[in-house]
Amino acid sequence: MRVRCCLSAPSPVLATMVYRLSPWHPLAQYPGPVLCRISSLWLTYVSFRGRRHLVLDRMHDKYGEYMRIGPNIVSINSISAQYIYSATARMPKSDSYRAPGHEGVVALFFKQPTEKLHSDRKRVWSGLFTKEGVEQLAPFIERRTFELLNCIQRRQAESRDGSVNLADCFYHWSYDLMGDFVFGGCNKLEMMKNGDPRGMIKGGKLATILLDSVGQTPWLLDIVWRLPLGRSMHRLTEIAAELMDHRLRITEPPSFRDLVSFLAEDETVPERDLRLEAIVAIQGGSDNTSITMTLAAYFITTQQKYFQLLRTELETMFTDPIGPLPDSSLSQLPLLDAIIHEALRLGSPYFLPRVVPDGGAVLDGHFLPAGTVVANAAYSQQTSPDNFYPDPLSFLPERWLAEGLGTSARAIKAALSSFSSGPHVCIAKQLAFQEMRHVLARLVLNMDIAPIEGFDAQAFRDGILNMRTTVLEQPFLVHVHPRGDIVLVEDGV
Numbered sequence: 392m393r394v395r396c397c398l399s400a401p402s403p404v405l406a407t408m409v410y411r412l413s414p415w416h417p418l419a420q421y422p423g424p425v426l427c428r429i430s431s432l433w434l435t436y437v438s439f440r441g442r443r444h445l446v447l448d449r450m451h452d453k454y455g456e457y458m459r460i461g462p463n464i465v466s467i468n469s470i471s472a473q474y475i476y477s478a479t480a481r482m483p484k485s486d487s488y489r490a491p492g493h494e495g496v497v498a499l500f501f502k503q504p505t506e507k508l509h510s511d512r513k514r515v516w517s518g519l520f521t522k523e524g525v526e527q528l529a530p531f532i533e534r535r536t537f538e539l540l541n542c543i544q545r546r547q548a549e550s551r552d553g554s555v556n557l558a559d560c561f562y563h564w565s566y567d568l569m570g571d572f573v574f575g576g577c578n579k580l581e582m583m584k585n586g587d588p589r590g591m592i593k594g595g596k597l598a599t600i601l602l603d604s605v606g607q608t609p610w611l612l613d614i615v616w617r618l619p620l621g622r623s624m625h626r627l628t629e630i631a632a633e634l635m636d637h638r639l640r641i642t643e644p645p646s647f648r649d650l651v652s653f654l655a656e657d658e659t660v661p662e663r664d665l666r667l668e669a670i671v672a673i674q675g676g677s678d679n680t681s682i683t684m685t686l687a688a689y690f691i692t693t694q695q696k697y698f699q700l701l702r703t704e705l706e707t708m709f710t711d712p713i714g715p716l717p718d719s720s721l722s723q724l725p726l727l728d729a730i731i732h733e734a735l736r737l738g739s740p741y742f743l744p745r746v747v748p749d750g751g752a753v754l755d756g757h758f759l760p761a762g763t764v765v766a767n768a769a770y771s772q773q774t775s776p777d778n779f780y781p782d783p784l785s786f787l788p789e790r791w792l793a794e795g796l797g798t799s800a801r802a803i804k805a806a807l808s809s810f811s812s813g814p815h816v817c818i819a820k821q822l823a824f825q826e827m828r829h830v831l832a833r834l835v836l837n838m839d840i841a842p843i844e845g846f847d848a849q850a851f852r853d854g855i856l857n858m859r860t861t862v863l864e865q866p867f868l869v870h871v872h873p874r875g876d877i878v879l880v881e882d883g884v
């Protein structure tokens with residue numbers, strides 16, 4: 392009798408495990424570690440540690456291009472994986488994109504019940520990202536970037552050891568800019584002046600980390616959402632709601648069309664969605680841009696040759712370092728563009744899971760049954776010698792230039808998926824490039840920048856973690872020297 396009880400209680404769990412390990416499971420032919428076949432908790436754990444891209448890369452070397460990394464999850468290290476994001480593939484986002492605690496609420500980045508709801512909402516957002524929409528943002532980019540130059544110098548002057556954490560400065564610059572773009576500046580975030588006393592940046596990152604890691608096991612995310620660990624997600628939700636409510640209450644709207652103007656004036660966007668959209672705007676509008684700039688600055692200041700080459704390129708076009716930097720001119724500069732692409736290549740190892748629709752899919756001759764969660768191994772593709780050669784792990788912006796790195800060099804542009812592609816492509820790709828070109832150019836034209844003495848460049852690089860957001864284990868400490876007799880004053884020159 393006792394034996395029967397023991398066997399019968401865990402039997403559904405045991406039966407599931409046996410099935411997942413068995414040759415009858417639809418993904419049985421895909422190789423991968425045994426542990427991954429049993430439970431998605433392995434992927435959750437690896438994701439949470441921030442080095443998922445490196446772990447998966449090593450595993451792909453062992454198991455091949457198509458690899459099972461969860462009971463129902465396949466990682467694909469092949470250029471063909473780009474297809475899963477295309478409109479023709481019709482593969483929706485996986486459950487890891489569900490907005491926890493917000494059943495029934497629609498916001499752009501999160502998973503929608505139908506593709507139509509997603510495209511309708513994207514249409515509303517895209518008002519800000521048209522040519523005219525973005526043009527009206529250029530003066531804000533210029534003003535905030537001058538403010539950044541001041542902020543860097545002020546913080547260095549105030550520090551005890553005469554150094555400044557450039558990563559923090561970029562975060563604060565991008566949050567201030569986002570506050571302008573999204574909320575018309577009415578919330579006065581002013582992080583370059585006041586820092587981040589409410590911990591918005593940390594809260595946003597923690598929430599993203601939880602979605603990206605615990606979200607790989609959706610039932611666990613529902614539990615975490617209700618535990619103290621999920622507090623960061625609630626905190627971000629509260630701050631976002633507060634910022635949105637404040638913007639909606641102001642009696643004098645901003646002098647230009649901020650993102651909220653587009654969202655709030657559209658009758659298809661119910662009020663309850665606006666607060667969730669604010670989370671997307673805050674996180675999407677600040678995090679990736681700032682971290683890409685930190686990585687670009689890290690690479691060109693630790694390899695000063697590129698810093699000097701970039702300055703020479705900029706000075707051939709702009710004789711006045713504090714004069715206007717129109718994007719129509721910046722976008723013509725090949726090395727500036729190459730440096731940003733190379734920083735993105737090494738710094739955007741995103742894991743973006745999609746679900747195979749009814750009928751299944753065939754990729755590179757592999758059948759993927761309906762319901763399988765699939766993801767492009769972006770980091771492996773972006774650092775594969777098949778796509779980027781030579782020295783795919785090294786920062787070599789020349790690989791993006793016409794003359795490249797010699798006749799045997801390769802740079803397969805399609806393998807770079809920093810902004811994703813297809814219906815869920817980043818809505819702000821052009822704006823992000825405009826911001827990044829501007830800030831990098833202004834900095835290099837106006838300041839000498841070098842890491843502090845004793846800065847361990849390898850330790851910094853080893854401490855770059857990614858969980859959809861990037862986390863730096865080490866600060867990026869630099870010394871700056873304004874060039875010549877350019878004197879920068881608060882909020883301008």
Ligand code: HEM
Pocket residue numbers: 499500501513671672675676677679680683739741743808809810811814815816817818819820822823
């Ligand atoms: C270097 C800068 C940026 C990078 C690398 C980047 C990357 C991405 C990626 C990879 C996605 C697709 C995510 C997925 O499918 O899981 C995405 C989506 C999105 N991004 Fe960006 N992004 C950047 C800047 C921005 C900025 C500045 C904004 C807002 C002002 C923004 C807003 C969004 C939004 C709203 C989506 C969701 C689009 C959709 O679901 O259709 N991003 N971004």
